[in-house]
Amino acid sequence: MKQQAFWLQQALASTDQPAPVPLQGELQADVCIVGGGFTGLWTAIMTQLAQPQWRIVLLEKDLCGSGASGRNGGCMLTWSTKYLTLCRLYGAEEAGRLVAASEQAVFDIAAFCQQYGIDAQLRLGGAVYAASNAAQVGSLTSVLRALDQVGRNRWQALDAAGTVALGGSAALQHGVYSAAAGSLQPALLVRGLLRVARQLGVRVFEHSAMTTLQEDEYVHVHTPHGRVRARQAVMALNAAMPRRFGRLADSVVLVSSDMVITEPAPAIIEQLGLQRGQAVCDLRTFVHYWRSTPDGRLMLGKGGNRIAWGNRLHGYFDQPSAYRGQLQAAMARFFPALAEVPLAQSWTGASDRSATGMPFFGVLPGYRRVWYGMGYSGNGVVQCHLGGQLLSSLLLGQDNAWTRSPLAQGPLAQFPPEPLRWPGAMLVRQAIRSVEARQDAGRPPAWLATRLAALASMAGKADR
Structure with a gap:
C-alpha cells in the first residue's frame, strides 16, 4: 500500500485543502502542464503571471506533492558547489550565471512565499x-x-x-x-503553490493521470475521463519521464x-x-x-x-x-x-x-510543441524554480538567457542502455560504499574500488 510521506501528511492535516477534482470531459487550453510538483506548478504560475489571459490547465495523477516535490528533505541548496562541473559542461560565463541564479532563487522563493502568504516553514x-x-x-x-x-x-x-x-x-x-x-517543508510549499496557481486562474485537476499524448495541429492530453486540447504542453513528470517516453530512457x-x-x-x-x-x-x-x-x-x-x-x-x-x-x-x-x-x-x-548531475529541458523527442524538464539529480528544491523560469520562457516564445542556455538543449550525456545500465550502476554503487566505509574506518580503500567509484564523480553532489 502506498505511503504518503511525512511532509504531505503534515501539509494535508494542517491546511484547509479543497477536495481533489479529477478532469471530466473536454477542455480547450493554451497550455496543458502534466505534473503537479515544483516544476509544473512554478511553470504554471510564472506563465500565468506573464499571460493572465491564457487558459492554463494542470493535471496531476495523484495529489499535488505526492511525488518527489513533497517528499524530499527540504534542503534549499544551490549550484555553487558544482561550479567546476558547470564550467566543464556549459562554459565559464554560463556557469557563473547559473550559480548566481541558483543563489538568487533561494531569496526569490522566500519573497514569493511572503508575498502570497505561503507558510512553508521556510527558514x-x-x-x-x-x-x-x-x-x-x-x-x-x-x-x-x-x-x-x-x-x-x-x-x-x-x-x-x-x-x-x-x-x-x-x-x-x-x-x-x-x-x-x-x-523548508516541501509539501507545504507545493500545496501553497497549488493554492496560488488556482487563485491566478490555473485550472488544476488532481487524480487525473495522463493516459495518452497525441499531437496534430494541437496537443491532446487524455486522462481516464477527459481530454485537454492545448496549443502547447509541458511534461513535468520527474521520475516517471523515462518510462513514459522511451527516447529519454537512458538519460537518467x-x-x-x-x-x-x-x-x-x-x-x-x-x-x-x-x-x-x-x-x-x-x-x-x-x-x-x-x-x-x-x-x-x-x-x-x-x-x-x-x-x-x-x-x-x-x-x-x-x-x-x-x-x-x-x-x-x-x-x-x-x-x-x-x-x-x-x-x-x-x-x-x-x-x-542524470549522467551529468544537472537537469535538462527541451522539446520532447517526437513532438513539436511539447516541452519537458527532468534530471534534477536530488538537488531540486531551489533548482525547480529555475526550471519553471526556463520552461515558462519556452512557452512564451522568449529569446532570453534561459531559452539560450545549454540547459534547454536536452541531455548532454547518456547512461548505457539496459541490460548494461543497472548492473553497471550497482557495481559503481558497491564500489562507492566500499570506499566510504573504509574511509570512515580510517583505512585506505582498495585500488579497484577507488577506480570504479570515480566513475560517479561527474554526477557528484558537489565538485571535489
Whole structure:
C-alpha cells in the first residue's frame, strides 16, 4: 500500500485543502502542464503571471506533492558547489550565471512565499558542508578557489568550533558556510503553490493521470475521463519521464533517497545549535544531509541506496525506507544526544539522476510543441524554480538567457542502455560504499574500488 510521506501528511492535516477534482470531459487550453510538483506548478504560475489571459490547465495523477516535490528533505541548496562541473559542461560565463541564479532563487522563493502568504516553514538558515571523515577534508578546495577567482564565492571557512556549532555534530570537521541557502517543508510549499496557481486562474485537476499524448495541429492530453486540447504542453513528470517516453530512457538513473525524522525534541535541537533551519551535508558521494524543523524534529537522509532496473517506479519508492536501521545508526553516530529520541517515520523517494548531475529541458523527442524538464539529480528544491523560469520562457516564445542556455538543449550525456545500465550502476554503487566505509574506518580503500567509484564523480553532489 502506498505511503504518503511525512511532509504531505503534515501539509494535508494542517491546511484547509479543497477536495481533489479529477478532469471530466473536454477542455480547450493554451497550455496543458502534466505534473503537479515544483516544476509544473512554478511553470504554471510564472506563465500565468506573464499571460493572465491564457487558459492554463494542470493535471496531476495523484495529489499535488505526492511525488518527489513533497517528499524530499527540504534542503534549499544551490549550484555553487558544482561550479567546476558547470564550467566543464556549459562554459565559464554560463556557469557563473547559473550559480548566481541558483543563489538568487533561494531569496526569490522566500519573497514569493511572503508575498502570497505561503507558510512553508521556510527558514534562511544557510548551509554547511563539512567533512565527516579525514578523507573528505579538502574536497571543496578546488571549487571554492575557482569561485574566488571569479568573485562568486559566498562560502566562508569555519574553524573547528564553528563547524560543530553550525553543523550540529562533533563528527564534522573543516566546514564551510553560505548564507544563500536554508530549508523548508516541501509539501507545504507545493500545496501553497497549488493554492496560488488556482487563485491566478490555473485550472488544476488532481487524480487525473495522463493516459495518452497525441499531437496534430494541437496537443491532446487524455486522462481516464477527459481530454485537454492545448496549443502547447509541458511534461513535468520527474521520475516517471523515462518510462513514459522511451527516447529519454537512458538519460537518467532512478536512485532512491531515504529519510527518517524524529519525534519533536526541541531542547536537544537547540542544544545542538540546529534551530535556525540550516541545511547540513557531509562531503561523501552518497551524502548524508540533515536539518531541523520548527517544531524541534531532526530530519536525516542519505542518497544512493536502491537503483531501479529499467527506471521502473517500483513500489518501494512509496514505502517506508528499507534503510531505516542504517539511518537510525547514522543519526546516533552524528547526534548521540538524539539516540534515544524515537523516530516518527521513515520514507523513500525516487531521484532522477542524470549522467551529468544537472537537469535538462527541451522539446520532447517526437513532438513539436511539447516541452519537458527532468534530471534534477536530488538537488531540486531551489533548482525547480529555475526550471519553471526556463520552461515558462519556452512557452512564451522568449529569446532570453534561459531559452539560450545549454540547459534547454536536452541531455548532454547518456547512461548505457539496459541490460548494461543497472548492473553497471550497482557495481559503481558497491564500489562507492566500499570506499566510504573504509574511509570512515580510517583505512585506505582498495585500488579497484577507488577506480570504479570515480566513475560517479561527474554526477557528484558537489565538485571535489
